Amino acid sequence: MNRGLKRFWVVVATATVLCVLSTLAGAAMVSTDQAIDQGVADQDRARVQAFLDREDAREQLKSLGVDDLVAKDRVAGLTDGEVHALAQKLDMLPAGGELNNRQIIAVVLIVVLVVLLI
Numbered sequence: 001m002n003r004g005l006k007r008f009w010v011v012v013a014t015a016t017v018l019c020v021l022s023t024l025a026g027a028a029m030v031s032t033d034q035a036i037d038q039g040v041a042d043q044d045r046a047r048v049q050a051f052l053d054r055e056d057a058r059e060q061l062k063s064l065g066v067d068d069l070v071a072k073d074r075v076a077g078l079t080d081g082e083v084h085a086l087a088q089k090l091d092m093l094p095a096g097g098e099l100n101n102r103q104i105i106a107v108v109l110i111v112v113l114v115v116l117l118i
Contacts, residue, residue, distance in 0.1 A: 043087075044080075044086075044087035045075070045080075045083050045087075047090060048087055049075060051090055052075065
């Protein structure tokens with residue numbers, strides 16, 4: 001009798017655990033749009049991280065007093081929409097950078113000197 005009672009409580013305990021765990025687990029269908037959006041978000045996040053890995057970007061961050069690891073942590077904490085907006089801004093940046101007034105004057109002076117020497 002004792003053995004039968006022990007087996008009964010094991011079955012009850014197992015059934016209870018299975019019932020509780022089955023309500024915690026859930027699955028849902030993922031639409032194609034959601035899967036593509038996640039892929040785009042991952043690509044955008046990788047592009048921003050690659051930008052932060054560049055030496056010139058790290059130097060600029062250091063000159064502004066921002067540690068590159070802190071910047072990477074903050075990018076990791078951004079939402080997908082924020083990362084997408086940041087990646088779009090990175091895409092709009094000029095590839096070679098822009099010349100400021102001092103650099104333009106220096107280029108003009110060098111051209112004038114070369115013309116005068118020839």
